[in-house]
C-alpha cells in the first residue's frame with residue numbers, strides 16, 4: 001500500500017493507494033471512524049459491482065451500515081438528489097457522529113461530500129473513488145458540489161474527507177473510454193508540475209493502457225502527490241490552485257458545445273493541446289511539444305481534433321465561463337514543461353489561433 005498525506009491549513013488526511021479493498025477497514029480504524037453509523041452513498045452502476053463487497057467489509061465494525069443508491073450520471077448531480085439524501089438521513093436517524101462513505105466516481109464523491117458538508121452543519125465523510133478521474137483528481141482536494149440551473153458545480157462547499165481510499169483494481173470494470181478520460185487529467189499534472197511524469201507516461205504507456213497494477217498505481221500516486229501539493233498551498237483557489245485548470249478553459253467550452261456528449265477528460269485532452277500550442281506561440285516551449293502532446297493523447301485513443309464547431313462558438317463560450325473576470329480570460333500556460341503560470345494578458349487573437357489549431361478542417 002502507498003500512502004500520501006494532504007495537508008491543508010485546517011486539516012490533514014491520508015490517501016491510501018492499493019490494488020484491493022484489503023486495507024479498507026484499517027483505514028477506518030486508524031481514522032477513529034468505526035463503531036458508528038455509516039451510510040454508503042453510491043450510484044446505480046457502482047452498486048451492482050462493489051456495494052456488497054464494501055458493505056460486508058464495514059458491517060462487522062460499525063453499529064449499523066446503511067446505503068443509498070441513486071441513478072448514475074451527471075444528470076443526478078442536483079439539489080433533488082441531495083434532498084433525497086437528506087430525507088434518507090433523517091428517516092434513518094443519522095446524526096453528527098455518523099459517517100458518509102462515497103463509493104463511486106466524481107459524481108458520487110462531489111454529492112456525498114456536499115451532503116456531508118451541509119447535513120447537520122457538517123458530518124464526517126470518506127472517499128472511495130472508483131473512476132480514474134476521481135482517483136487522480138476529484139476525490140482529493142475537498143471541492144464538493146452540485147450542478148444548478150444548467151451550471152456545472154454552481155453550488156458547493158470546500159469540505160475535506162477524513163481519508164481517501166483508492167482501490168485501483170476497480171478500474172478493471174470501468175469502460176475504457178472513462179479510463180482514457182482520467183488519463184488526460186493525469187497527463188495534465190506532467191505539464192503543470194512534474195515534467196518527469198510526462199516522460200514516465202511516454203515510457204510506460206503500453207503498461208498504463210493495459211491497466212498494469214504497478215504502472216497505474218504510479219500514475220495515481222504521482223497525480224495525487226501533485227494535486228495534494230497544490231491544494232496544500234492554496235486550498236480555496238485564491239492563487240496557485242488555478243494552475244489545475246490547465247487545458248480547462250478551452251476544454252469546458254468544447255464540453256458544453258458537445259452538449260456533454262464528449263467526456264470531461266476528453267475535452268481536457270484537447271484543451272491540453274490548445275494550452276501547449278498557446279505556450280509555443282508565446283515562445284516558451286519548443287514547437288515539437290505540440291506533436292508530442294498529440295501523439296501521447298492519440299495513443300490512449302483520446303480525441304485530438306474536433307469537427308463541427310466554429311472558432312467563434314468556442315471563443316464565445318470561453319468568454320462566458322464563470323471563471324472569466326471582467327471579460328478578461330486567465331489562460332493557464334507553460335513557462336516550460338512542468339512549470340505552469342497564469343497568463344492574464346492573452347489577446348483574443350492568440351486564443352483564437354489555439355482554437356483554430358484543434359479544429360479539423362477538410363481543406
Ligand SMILES: NC(=O)c1ccc[n+]([C@@H]2O[C@H](COP(=O)([O-])OP(=O)(O)OC[C@H]3O[C@@H](n4cnc5c(N)ncnc54)[C@H](O)[C@@H]3O)[C@@H](O)[C@H]2O)c1
Nearest residue numbers: 045046072105106107108130131133134138143170173174
Ligand atoms: N471535486 C473536484 O475537484 C472535481 C474535479 C474534477 C471533476 N469533478 C466532477 O466529477 C464528475 C465526473 O466524475 P467521473 O468522471 O468519475 O464520472 P461519474 O462519477 O459519472 O462516473 C462515470 C461512469 O462510470 C461509472 N463507474 C464508476 N466507477 C465504475 C467502475 N469502477 N466500474 C464501472 N463503472 C463505474 C459510473 O456509474 C458512471 O456511469 C463531474 O461531475 C465533475 O464535475 C470534480
Ligand SMILES: [Zn+2]
Nearest residue numbers: 185248264268
Ligand atoms: Zn478536470
